[in-house]
Amino acid sequence: MHSLRHLLRGSVLPALMALVLLVTVGCGNSGLKLTHIKSAYDKPSNVAVYFKVETSDGHPVGGLTADKFVIYEDGSAVSQYESKQTILNPEAAASHYTLLLVDMSGSISDSGNSQTVVDAATAFTENLEKSQKVGVYAFDGSEDLYPIAPFTNSSGSATAGVKRLATFKPRDPSTNLHGAIVKGLQELDKALSHAEHPMRFGTLVVFSDGTDHAARVSQDDMRKAIKDSPYDVFAIGLGAEMSDDQLKGIGKNGTAKAENRESVKQAFDTIAKRIDDLTRSYYLLGYCSPARAGKHEVTIEAVVKDGDRTRKGQLTSEFDAAGFTTGCDPNKPPSFDIHSGDSTGGDKDKKPAPAAAPAASGKASVKASGSADFNP
16 A cells, blocks of 8 residues: 555656646637627527637637537537528628828838839738728828828729829928827728728728828827727838837737838738738627527637647627527628627617717727627
């Protein structure tokens, strides 16, 4: 008996404990974070949930298909054959707008870098216009912005319009960087207030090759505007004058640096991919509930295999199955009645707001769950 205790203490017990720890770490439900944004339900038995999927360390996860999600009602798995679960086009529920703010002060327009910037901005807008609306504005040392390709409903308008940057001549060769950023956030907010969908997500991308020289707006006021904004903000810098600290002070959600004109397009491409990945990490999952009465808790679990590792994450929501019956079409688009995104949740008994609330960013947090009715 003594030798057995010694054996357990000396070798077997630590090995067993290590094995238990390995199993706990490797097979737990950690790895993915699902953020609930809005839910909707309606007769005959439609349920839809809009949510975001990220890794546990905050990186967006896009491109998941419906079979990567498991649906539970009140703790019991719902058969995919019974639920007919499907990923609906998220554009049916949300509007994503990106405003590209381009420095066209004298240091850009008179330096021979204009065409390089135009080519990079053209590829940027072409990539993003496939999934969202893009507006392009220029700035110099003047107080106001110059609309190069304002937000429109015309497909490809930004890609066509951005080429006008090639002939842009600054009225003031100075650089009103701080003021332009504040104006850009205001312009983005104005555009999103007219978006057609109830959930609205905005992104500001700032390109510049230098510091603010116009001093129309202080750095502190500019940084406060960025911090207080619900929108994502990315920064692209060109050359040595734009320091890494300056870039990070603007790009609260990410930065890219081009050391010379040859790497400008790569910097734009890097930020475009970040924004596209973020947009694709939002999902609208619709399914047909087998419930026929009463209130229920729905849990959606994402299961993603990465080699030998399985990443999982869950979210929960509620719905009322009163009057549910047969005849459900899971592809029926929902209508969310709260005019806000994931910066504020909606209470299912709350009536629609009379005016649009501030749009949500990809970094905002859910404060409450929401439910709404489907389109009739």
